[in-house]
Amino acid sequence: MQSFELCSEELTEIVLVDSVFIIELFRRWIDQTLIEENDPLNGRQQLIDEVYRDLQLYENPLPIFILKTVYNFAFDAPSFSSITCKFFNVRAVEVRDFKRFVDLLRTCHLPSLLRSSSNKGTVFGTTITETYLHNAGVKFVPCPEKSLLDIEFDPDRQSLKIAPLKLDDSTEHFFWNLLVFE
Template sequence: MEKQKLRYLQQLLYRTRDTVDEYVTEIRELEENAWEFYHHETSGFNRDELVGMLVLDGCFIIELFRKYSINGLSRESDTIFQSEQLRFALRRDLILLENQLPFSVLYYLFSKTRRPDEEGDLIPLALAFLERIMPNEKLTIVNNTQPEDLKHLLALVHASWGHQLSPAPNVPDEKWKFVNSATELKEAGVEFKILETRNVFDIRFIDGVLKIPRLCIGDYTEFPLRNLLAYEQCHLQRHQRKYVSDYIAFMNCLVNSPRDVQLLRHSKIIDSWVADDAAVYALLKDVYRFVLIAPRNFSYSQVCVKLNGHCRRRQNVWMANLRRNYFNSPWAFVSFLAACVLLLLTFIQTLFSVLSYTK
């Protein structure tokens, strides 16, 4: 990749007619913030090496985003664009928490090298390239997001993937508890349905129906989730919503065995591309090991309260048992109906016998 980075830098300098010394001089002015950004990780760097790394990697990243989205930039003979597998590996590298560059450096280099006729800005170009690695492949530009508000690319991905979840009013810690598994909820009369939306965090419980957006799970799913969780645990303030952590915690409650995965898969809530239900179960449990939630700010506390309230009502359990035992197939329903008719005829016969005896 070092050869590819140098090649992209040369192409950028040729197109802009700039010199690399200009970039180095400008980045040196941002160096102090960059040094603080890396703090403990800079023990093996001197400051000249840090500036060189920022210029080389930063130019490579912005050129990569441009070539992916902007027509007219040569890609036919580009090694990176001849291999989808290589682009996927680049996406993985770009959202690694330990690989992040300060967004201020990326934005400066993008602005410095931008042509007068160039359409698009850095944020939409970055999201267009990075969203292909995310479950459900949907990243939305957050209104009023300014480059100076962003720490790095992973922070941009986090804000874009989670911002659509409207925070529900907080429920006091003692008023809510985690819910049972999907299988147990079904036995208590809860119905599972897919919610047709690209916002994976939008989970609702309405009139006995738990509606959950589709979660696509493949071999790549664990990687972005781990890095987003690490970002939430290490860098978000206590008052900030941890969307991904809360979502994984809620799904972990629902999935307590491969049987729960099967139930959610049959409901089309889980779209699995891995080996089997046991593999999905193992993946979710493995990711959950990195989750710490704030009970006072848990995004699904109201959903938990409603679900647990539903499960405590005995009539819901009785109706669920009735449907499961007698209405789970046409033949079971016919048998139940025949038994009811037979019982009714027996009652009528008994009634007539009593009336005739009375007379």
């Protein structure tokens, strides 16, 4: 691995340029009218996908509080939380205590029971398979507005409401990062 030295001004410049790039990426993602014909992001979906995956890495050293500070210096609305959640396609949450994007994403995918601070450390019982539930007469109901792990059982209808699991090129990457973070 190559090592190099940076003075504080150079490091500050790198962090600022990275912050502006990420903020502009988020803004252009949610408002496509901001993308001009000669924009480097125009027609570069593969680049956007790579940055999307890189931002989820635990190793991504750019803390969210820096991005939020830079964003709030330049813009009033929409909020940094709003554009961040839209970019990552997760339900809106307030981005405050999250140090990294992977922490934000992990929290957004927790069941609502575990998102509250009063339930930290809650332990759940044995894992039951889908086959077992299906054979017991449980019906699975897709519920896209729910978090991936926010599962609800309706005993009257014998149905299990669960968010569909979207599988694509980034799924494995996403789950590996969550495991690293845990």
